[in-house]
Amino acid sequence: MSSVAKMIETIETEMDAPTQEMAANPEHLRMIEALLFAASEPLDQKSLSTSLPEGADVPALLAALEEIYQKRGVNLCCVAGKYQFRTASDLAFLLRKEQPEQKRLSKAAIETLAIIAHHQPVTRAEIEDIRGVAMSKGTIDMLMEIGWIRIRGRKRTPGRPVTYGTTEAFLVQFGLESVAHLPGLDELKAAGFLEAMPPSGFDVPNPSDALGPDEDPYTGEEPEEDLATGSVNLDEA
């Protein structure tokens, strides 16, 4: 048997898993493959479903497709909860492109991005506490401009500072299914490094897109009353 045939046999063996066996209609599989191949952006299950014939089992088709492409030069990836074909990461050496147009990030910006990603929702003061240094205004601005971070809410603490989080573009760029899939997140959590204070039994904040327990949704500028009556916010906190 040829080496290619062997590779295909491997795919076939993987495909014989009973879960996909029933649901993956081969015509639907061709369609979802074509849709994902043609798209320039990741597609979510809902938009795939509207393009496919009624009754197509999108999750099963995606699972089948993911397996078919697992060992290939192109893989099906889940990023930001959406699906996209991407070249296999081990082939980066073949395809790597330097991108002079992309702004090179400062060390401060990279660290800030990582802290926002892992600690979100996080305020500027909290970032400064972790890094032990005041943050220059430009750092946040630059990350916002690239589109990797966003203002996501306000913390219910005195002064009601804005909280930062990451965006979908961040997940797409770094190939993450969600912020919960950040590598090493569990270890950081276990070590208590995602907490605001040394471990002493406080609840552990997880990076999450959902509003935190002490976070309000961001609604632009605070009304002036709120800024004036800091005592009210103190009570709330």
Place this chain on the structure above:
Amino acid sequence: MSSVAKMIETIETEMDAPTQEMAANPEHLRMIEALLFAASEPLDQKSLSTSLPEGADVPALLAALEEIYQKRGVNLCCVAGKYQFRTASDLAFLLRKEQPEQKRLSKAAIETLAIIAHHQPVTRAEIEDIRGVAMSKGTIDMLMEIGWIRIRGRKRTPGRPVTYGTTEAFLVQFGLESVAHLPGLDELKAAGFLEAMPPSGFDVPNPSDALGPDEDPYTGEEPEEDLATGSVNLDEA
């Protein structure tokens, strides 16, 4: 065996052809797959060859890849000696989104259409004469594009101008069985579209799909001789 597994088996069977068996190194196959996937334009064998490790058998790899993708939602296509992945042609409908839009013809367009309908076969000059205004090229083009009018012949007059008539789609749109069913003068009067006494010189012809007495069937571009010998046509007319 699952339907997907069957499909894969088919691919495998095709892949067992002895020609590809020797040459298609599976790692090289992954690479060429990734290169073609990521390329922003079709790639020729030479540029594929420079990107791949030395000794890669590009023609064999392309043949193998073509077979693997033959029955899939995406096919490897060769156009003008260059290779690219394209959506399988039978799935082109997936990449089409139909958006209904209701419109009305412009005043000039519907008047022109009405005159073509009633006076067919009619030349452009005749339309202009009846309407009393020069016609913009766009009007005829637009009616042709909608598919309501067609060039039906040439008039046996100097210059042999093309004659216009209506189409089947026109009859469908306006609910007519044939152009002969277009209302004539009396019916227009009776239905109140005309005053009881239309201006003198007002006649409503009886349109017909049959060739007019001074009309030749349309055969595309006129041969040059015909254009040159206008006198011959004059005699005929």
Place this chain on the structure above:
Amino acid sequence: MSAPDEIENFDEFQSTAIFADDQALRVAVDGFEGPLDLLLTLARNQKVDIAKISILKLADQYLEFIEGAKKLNLELAADYLVMAAWLAYLKSRLILPQEKSPEGEPSADEMATRLRWRLQRLDAMRAASTRLMGRERLDRDVFGRGDPEPINVVKLRTYKDTMYDLLTAYATDRVRRLGGKVYRPQMAPVLHIEEARERLERMLGRISDWSALDRLLPLDWSGGSRRRSAVASTLLACLELARDGKVEIQQTAPFAEIFVRDRTSTPVGDAVTTSPN
């Protein structure tokens, strides 16, 4: 105080911060991201687990570093000096353990633990940031479809124009053109049926037996279209009167002359009559 270049390998970065002589020290000061960063670098140079690092030793190294910088007249940001003062205080408390810490203040050990923890956390976040930046990035390491096939939005254009619109356009357009080009046509003469009937009714009792229709026409409606209109209207008026039983009409053959008899003055006769019904 940001490094000009993206430095994704922090080990590499930190190696530049190790100072062997005065020149290197200057470089190092410029390279640090604040006092905590400096402390972390010093801690890592102790080559032990940061969790077990000697805070006393670290404080000494830091204070030594600040002294060295002062001797070189290097401008140090205020927060470096604040940290130096704080470490000097912590050091004194660690060396001379008090039985009780001042009211509301953590013990020296707690302060040391807190500092150690912050160094660990910064170190962990540095590692996380290295991991993040080490990921394959879209359009740098991994690529989507280079030549995506966009969804074609096809406008399914339908037209609302109806037969009514078509005929209206035709009629108005043509009438307008002709109206503008040719003389305004005279209204063709019409003898209205009502008019003809009124006239006939006035004549009842004075119509001689079986008069030809032609002879009943108004005198001024002779000739051409005027006569045609008068004949048609008078005939129709006669038919209406016949229906009402006021006249009788007789025609011997198609297109033959039509005769009319007045029934109001003549008793019902036995002549051959053709009554329209």
